[in-house]
Amino acid sequence: MRFETSTIKDIAKALGLSTSTVSRALRDRYEISEETKKLVLAYAEKVNYRANPIARSLKERRSYSIGIIVSEIANNFFSQVINGIESIAYDKDYHVIISQSHESYKQEKLNVEHLASRSIDGLLIALSSETQDIDYLRNLYAKGLPIVFFDRVPKDFETHKVIANNFKGSFDATEHLILSGKRSIAHLTNSENLSITKERLEGYKAALSKYHIEFKPELVKYCQHGGMHSTELEQAVKELLPLNPDGIFISSDRLTTGCIMALKKTNPEVAYKIAIAGFTNSNLVELFSPSLTSVKQPAFEMGQVATELLISMIEAKRPVTEFETRVLDTELVNITRR
Amino acid sequence: MRFETSTIKDIAKALGLSTSTVSRALRDRYEISEETKKLVLAYAEKVNYRANPIARSLKERRSYSIGIIVSEIANNFFSQVINGIESIAYDKDYHVIISQSHESYKQEKLNVEHLASRSIDGLLIALSSETQDIDYLRNLYAKGLPIVFFDRVPKDFETHKVIANNFKGSFDATEHLILSGKRSIAHLTNSENLSITKERLEGYKAALSKYHIEFKPELVKYCQHGGMHSTELEQAVKELLPLNPDGIFISSDRLTTGCIMALKKTNPEVAYKIAIAGFTNSNLVELFSPSLTSVKQPAFEMGQVATELLISMIEAKRPVTEFETRVLDTELVNITRR
DNA sequence: AAAAAGTGTGCAAACGTTCCCAAAAACGTC
DNA sequence: GACGTTTTTGGGAACGTTTGCACACTTTTT
Numbered sequence: 001m002r003f004e005t006s007t008i009k010d011i012a013k014a015l016g017l018s019t020s021t022v023s024r025a026l027r028d029r030y031e032i033s034e035e036t037k038k039l040v041l042a043y044a045e046k047v048n049y050r051a052n053p054i055a056r057s058l059k060e061r062r063s064y065s066i067g068i069i070v071s072e073i074a075n076n077f078f079s080q081v082i083n084g085i086e087s088i089a090y091d092k093d094y095h096v097i098i099s100q101s102h103e104s105y106k107q108e109k110l111n112v113e114h115l116a117s118r119s120i121d122g123l124l125i126a127l128s129s130e131t132q133d134i135d136y137l138r139n140l141y142a143k144g145l146p147i148v149f150f151d152r153v154p155k156d157f158e159t160h161k162v163i164a165n166n167f168k169g170s171f172d173a174t175e176h177l178i179l180s181g182k183r184s185i186a187h188l189t190n191s192e193n194l195s196i197t198k199e200r201l202e203g204y205k206a207a208l209s210k211y212h213i214e215f216k217p218e219l220v221k222y223c224q225h226g227g228m229h230s231t232e233l234e235q236a237v238k239e240l241l242p243l244n245p246d247g248i249f250i251s252s253d254r255l256t257t258g259c260i261m262a263l264k265k266t267n268p269e270v271a272y273k274i275a276i277a278g279f280t281n282s283n284l285v286e287l288f289s290p291s292l293t294s295v296k297q298p299a300f301e302m303g304q305v306a307t308e309l310l311i312s313m314i315e316a317k318r319p320v321t322e323f324e325t326r327v328l329d330t331e332l333v334n335i336t337r338r
Numbered sequence: 339m340r341f342e343t344s345t346i347k348d349i350a351k352a353l354g355l356s357t358s359t360v361s362r363a364l365r366d367r368y369e370i371s372e373e374t375k376k377l378v379l380a381y382a383e384k385v386n387y388r389a390n391p392i393a394r395s396l397k398e399r400r401s402y403s404i405g406i407i408v409s410e411i412a413n414n415f416f417s418q419v420i421n422g423i424e425s426i427a428y429d430k431d432y433h434v435i436i437s438q439s440h441e442s443y444k445q446e447k448l449n450v451e452h453l454a455s456r457s458i459d460g461l462l463i464a465l466s467s468e469t470q471d472i473d474y475l476r477n478l479y480a481k482g483l484p485i486v487f488f489d490r491v492p493k494d495f496e497t498h499k500v501i502a503n504n505f506k507g508s509f510d511a512t513e514h515l516i517l518s519g520k521r522s523i524a525h526l527t528n529s530e531n532l533s534i535t536k537e538r539l540e541g542y543k544a545a546l547s548k549y550h551i552e553f554k555p556e557l558v559k560y561c562q563h564g565g566m567h568s569t570e571l572e573q574a575v576k577e578l579l580p581l582n583p584d585g586i587f588i589s590s591d592r593l594t595t596g597c598i599m600a601l602k603k604t605n606p607e608v609a610y611k612i613a614i615a616g617f618t619n620s621n622l623v624e625l626f627s628p629s630l631t632s633v634k635q636p637a638f639e640m641g642q643v644a645t646e647l648l649i650s651m652i653e654a655k656r657p658v659t660e661f662e663t664r665v666l667d668t669e670l671v672n673i674t675r676r
Numbered sequence: 677a678a679a680a681a682g683t684g685t686g687c688a689a690a691c692g693t694t695c696c697c698a699a700a701a702a703c704g705t706c
Numbered sequence: 707g708a709c710g711t712t713t714t715t716g717g718g719a720a721c722g723t724t725t726g727c728a729c730a731c732t733t734t735t736t
């Protein structure tokens with residue numbers, strides 16, 4: 001089965017023009033007379049001409065596509081980011097190719113390399129929770145692939161980055177728990193590698209400190225796989241409960257939902273006694289039981305900003321040397337318990 | 339910024355061979371001597387040669403990419419389907435381009451046409467709830483674009499289709515409500531256009547009929563926009579509550595969560611008294627309150643099957659004329675209320 | 677009236693592949 | 707050692723674009 005489409009050549013032949021003239025007319029170049037342009041445009045319209053993007057890409061050495069790496073699309077935070085990315089990309093006539101790392105370093109690397117070999121023009125990536133070694137990204141970047149990081153960003157990598165104000169989001173959530181009377185607040189978080197883990201931990205600590213509550217390292221639990229394996233969550237919960245926390249602050253979307261499930265499974269009684277606050281962009285929080293206070297990231301906007309930055313890099317005439325890290329504010333949403 | 343990569347020409351020059359020889363050696367053709375092959379392969383490895391997929395696509399007149407249209411990725415059913423699609427596609431060296439219709443016909447058409455002009459080799463699509471006119475798909479199909487429908491399929495369109503056993507899933511859920519003592523069971527469902535709407539309605543009716551419960555049309559509410567606008571759900575709920583249903587069966591993922599929210603918002607008291615059963619692939623149902631009985635579709639598998647069928651069409655030497663509709667069984671998951 | 681400048685068009689090369697066709701090399705066979 | 711076979715290689719066109727350059731024609735300038 002094959003698509004039959006008309007090409008510039010066909011139009012040229014039909015109109016008795018050269019392919020160059022047709023090409024230029026279609027791209028509305030100044031050299032072509034109005035008359036000819038009209039003629040060509042009209043005919044192109046008639047035969048429903050669509051430029052072959054592959055030929056164009058080959059010639060121009062760019063694909064007008066950008067790659068996205070997220071840990072998983074079945075996660076409201078990431079799917080909202082993707083919506084933001086698409087809203088900008090489509091406007092600027094790029095299309096996006098989404099890949100999921102499922103929080104696996106191996107998968108992430110594989111996907112990135114697959115995308116790169118598919119000649120994407122740029123890459124938007126949130127690192128997997130396993131990722132420590134980003135040399136493979138450095139290599140691609142050095143070869144000229146524009147990269148913009150969002151959400152989970154590496155420390156020493158000079159490029160544009162877009163993140164939420166993790167410190168403040170964390171601080172606010174923790175403070176909220178404190179203000180509602182909690183004094184023994186646990187913190188369940190991602191792999192220590194991640195930027196978000198560090199920043200959110202700092203916010204948590206700062207809030208404790210502000211209210212003169214001692215920081216206890218044993219109340220902090222890390223999940224190496226970002227909650228992809230339910231066992232790691234159950235393990236963490238089992239370790240935390242004996243310490244009798246009266247509140248828990250959870251540091252990412254997947255972990256938040258996973259943790260509540262683990263709590264319910266491990267000890268339903270207690271689950272309803274512990275106050276929960278956590279990062280999540282789920283639009284279903286209102287349905288959750290036990291309820292929780294959520295920190296929402298401006299996911300859509302983050303996607304938009306990251307994409308704008310990436311496209312500006314792609315389309316820059318000269319190598320970009322000035323980079324920025326955009327920090328967007330989170331929002332604390334408090335569901336009143338029924 | 340530009341990517342610098344080595345090409346077949348570079349290799350040919352470096353090795354004093356012709357491009358044709360190098361190309362054949364890389365593709366492991368029988369005509370080339372073992373010796374030359376080894377030489378070429380070794381060198382290619384050394385310079386980290388990657389075939390330019392765009393050039394290849396241009397020459398072979400196919401892109402090795404398939405388009406996907408779903409209503410939204412922030413929906414567990416669809417994101418699981420996408421995972422299934424990817425699992426097969428990547429194996430067969432296709433990449434996927436995902437587009438969201440957001441249940442809008444206009445957006446769906448726009449996206450499909452965008453994808454088609456991007457020269458995808460085939461299309462996997464679940465129709466939007468607004469879609470009635472699929473002539474634009476017929477046109478593309480007639481021009482040679484292989485299309486496989488899944489979940490929401492059109493009636494009179496001769497191609498492969500993959501669906502869940504909607505009738506049975508519906509029947510089971512409704513029967514479950516009946517067996518737990520409910521007698522006045524409402525049905526909240528999608529736009530009447532959709533195949534799933536009809537099939538699920540039939541299952542619902544059949545269950546009622548089996549237990550000699552009268553079918554009351556006023557207990558069935560349709561949501562034209564698939565629950566994308568929260569107002570349509572609230573409207574539907576407001577209309578239903580005065581009829582005092584003791585159970586409600588909801589016919590799709592988005593609607594199920596949306597309906598529970600609308601119920602809670604409209605009348606929290608009643609929300610906990612009505613027994614709820616609904617189609618949903620959310621992995622968070624255990625957290626929901628009020629709890630519900632869910633009908634889970636084999637989403638991952640549906641994606642896999644659809645992709646296999648699509649790729650078989652793409653790679654068929656002669657036009658395919660025998661089509662199949664695969665029907666996969668759903669699963670009824672009953673959460674015991676805490 | 678000739679030179680200069682401006683306008684519109686076409687030729688042909690290039691992007692990186694694949695593959696048809698022919699040519700060269702290696703090998704048997706008598 | 708001349709001839710047919712087989713094996714291995716190379717030349718070059720093609721996929722559908724874009725674009726530098728040259729050319730022809732018209733208009734303006736001096």
